Amino acid sequence: MAETDNQGPPNFIKTIIEEDFKADRHGGRVVTRFPPEPNGYLHIGHAKSICLNFGLARIFGGQCNLRFDDTNPTKEETAYVEAIKTDVRWLGFDWPGEAHFTSDYFEQLYNLALRLIKDGKAYVDSLSADEIREHRGTLTEPGRESPFRNRSVEENVTLFRQMRDGAFADGQHVLRAKIDMAHPNLLMRDPTLYRIRKAAHHRTGDTWCIYPMYDFAHCLSDAIECVTHSICTLEFENNRALYDWILDQLDLPCRPRQYEFARLNLNFTVLSKRKLIQLVEEGHVSGWDDPRLPTLSGLRRRGCPPAAIRNFCDRIGVAKANSVVDIALLEHAIREDLNPVAPRMMGVLRPLKVVIENHPADQVEMLTAINNPEDPAAGTREVPFSREIYIEQDDFMEDPPKKFFRLAPGREVRLRYAYFITCKEVVKDPATGKIVELRCTYDPATRGGDAPDGRKVKATLHWVSAAHAAPAEVRLYDRLFSKPDPDEKVEGRTFKDFLNPESLEILPDCRLEPALAHAVPDTVYQFERLGYFCLDSRETAGTRLVFNRTVTLKDTWARIAQQSSRKAP
RNA sequence: UGGGGCGUCGUCAAGUGGUAAGACACAGGAUUUUGGUUCCUGCAUUCGGAGGUUCGAAUCCUCCCGCCCCAGCCA
Numbered sequence: 001m002a003e004t005d006n007q008g009p010p011n012f013i014k015t016i017i018e019e020d021f022k023a024d025r026h027g028g029r030v031v032t033r034f035p036p037e038p039n040g041y042l043h044i045g046h047a048k049s050i051c052l053n054f055g056l057a058r059i060f061g062g063q064c065n066l067r068f069d070d071t072n073p074t075k076e077e078t079a080y081v082e083a084i085k086t087d088v089r090w091l092g093f094d095w096p097g098e099a100h101f102t103s104d105y106f107e108q109l110y111n112l113a114l115r116l117i118k119d120g121k122a123y124v125d126s127l128s129a130d131e132i133r134e135h136r137g138t139l140t141e142p143g144r145e146s147p148f149r150n151r152s153v154e155e156n157v158t159l160f161r162q163m164r165d166g167a168f169a170d171g172q173h174v175l176r177a178k179i180d181m182a183h184p185n186l187l188m189r190d191p192t193l194y195r196i197r198k199a200a201h202h203r204t205g206d207t208w209c210i211y212p213m214y215d216f217a218h219c220l221s222d223a224i225e226c227v228t229h230s231i232c233t234l235e236f237e238n239n240r241a242l243y244d245w246i247l248d249q250l251d252l253p254c255r256p257r258q259y260e261f262a263r264l265n266l267n268f269t270v271l272s273k274r275k276l277i278q279l280v281e282e283g284h285v286s287g288w289d290d291p292r293l294p295t296l297s298g299l300r301r302r303g304c305p306p307a308a309i310r311n312f313c314d315r316i317g318v319a320k321a322n323s324v325v326d327i328a329l330l331e332h333a334i335r336e337d338l339n340p341v342a343p344r345m346m347g348v349l350r351p352l353k354v355v356i357e358n359h360p361a362d363q364v365e366m367l368t369a370i371n372n373p374e375d376p377a378a379g380t381r382e383v384p385f386s387r388e389i390y391i392e393q394d395d396f397m398e399d400p401p402k403k404f405f406r407l408a409p410g411r412e413v414r415l416r417y418a419y420f421i422t423c424k425e426v427v428k429d430p431a432t433g434k435i436v437e438l439r440c441t442y443d444p445a446t447r448g449g450d451a452p453d454g455r456k457v458k459a460t461l462h463w464v465s466a467a468h469a470a471p472a473e474v475r476l477y478d479r480l481f482s483k484p485d486p487d488e489k490v491e492g493r494t495f496k497d498f499l500n501p502e503s504l505e506i507l508p509d510c511r512l513e514p515a516l517a518h519a520v521p522d523t524v525y526q527f528e529r530l531g532y533f534c535l536d537s538r539e540t541a542g543t544r545l546v547f548n549r550t551v552t553l554k555d556t557w558a559r560i561a562q563q564s565s566r567k568a569p
Numbered sequence: 570u571g572g573g574g575c576g577u578c579g580u581c582a583a584g585u586g587g588u589a590a591g592a593c594a595c596a597g598g599a600u601u602u603u604g605g606u607u608c609c610u611g612c613a614u615u616c617g618g619a620g621g622u623u624c625g626a627a628u629c630c631u632c633c634c635g636c637c638c639c640a641g642c643c644a
Contacts, residue, residue: 195642
């Protein structure tokens, strides 16, 4: 008996399955499936479906099949199959046995189609695509029957066999279900079941030249696999009538039911395969795994832990109302997952040299830093300190506003795990006026960061010893689009016109604490006060260090600064 | 007056006749050698609107309004 208590938040599909389960409606079985078409990469919208389908199977002690819906040979590729498998496993799910393919069922599907024809429920239509459209009618007017609708069963059988045998060219005939050309649901107006497509299929090669349509293949594949609950997104609600109609005509061992939920939408990004393909193919991003993309491979490369995505999916819920989730919720889930486990490090992204005038030039001392304040077991490490260090340019202001409590002329701050320093002089480039160096003094009595006299400082800065620092490139990512809804209809513009020009900022000259020279792939570090960073999986060659920023830390100062700059003229 | 869906806090979302969960965001405050974390506090007298049924309605009924999906030989 499966344990159905305390398994994440409730949702209407879970409720339905629970009732079916208790009523023993499918013999106590719960079988779901995740059915991607291998024509692109998985994104976080798919993650919602994956978590739902695999999660439900897990909760009810059932199974969730991975099934590639490969009925359109012109769009599908084996490379996508592999990428999808990798992404599903990375997300933390696995499927029983081998992955399934709709193409595995082509022969069965063909025979079922023949059955329909023999029962007088399907016919070969020889109208062109345009003519079929004209006959379909409109939303408010009924359609007209095709002149080929009443061919004899024998003729239909012969024609359909010839279609399979390659006797006809693409588009010459199609197989249609004989339902009702006046049906108020357009999908029921004699929908196309099979079309001729003389194209090589990624798995079956040239053995077929007719391919089943989604509506025919999907419900039958579900029945063949004895799926009990076939969960899909809202736009397939209209297809349910056809799903049921087909299953009702045929004598199948299992009777699956389809349920629909609202797909995920996230603000500041796009979540449609068509648009993602465009961004990739037109070079707006570097590839499917560009860290700015909401693809699972992009999120992975950016350092997002799979558990964060699962938690995110738990929190957004499953319902039928179209909605747009705030990307801040994803960022929260990522921080929440990383905070307790990410090793702390110091790294200076935009270096500003600081010379500590009263510190001996030849002296290097090792200071003890805590690896993770959230996890005492993570221990400590030694960080070198010397006369010349780098601090963050943002941590100094020559003429600071009231709420800025970092370094400024004459002000004293703490260097994390090191000393209190006081700014004595600002050195500028005489030509440009740009600040190039700070001259400071330190208080040797504050070693480790505490003043024996109990005096306080308002700020603690991260820093790195100039002579010991590891040079690195750091890539900062921001939202891909500058508008919350890139798809919003604006005259003469498309979503691509709203790409955020600042979604990627490359900082080529960063200085990191020496330990980071030996950073481990797949670990996400917290650069203190800045955010979470990980080694870029594509740039591991040689000694060059390249880090991706996964997500920033929450930044109260940035918010204050932004608010006051907004108020200022 | 084609059909199918959906409307609960800024954003998601529980709730299914007994008197509006939770999360994110936001705003205060406490602790803090990360302006991080953590911890308190506040944040829908109201559930698209209007009527009605009922002792009692977000939940039932009626009407209205708004949004989404469908006219691929895509999925």
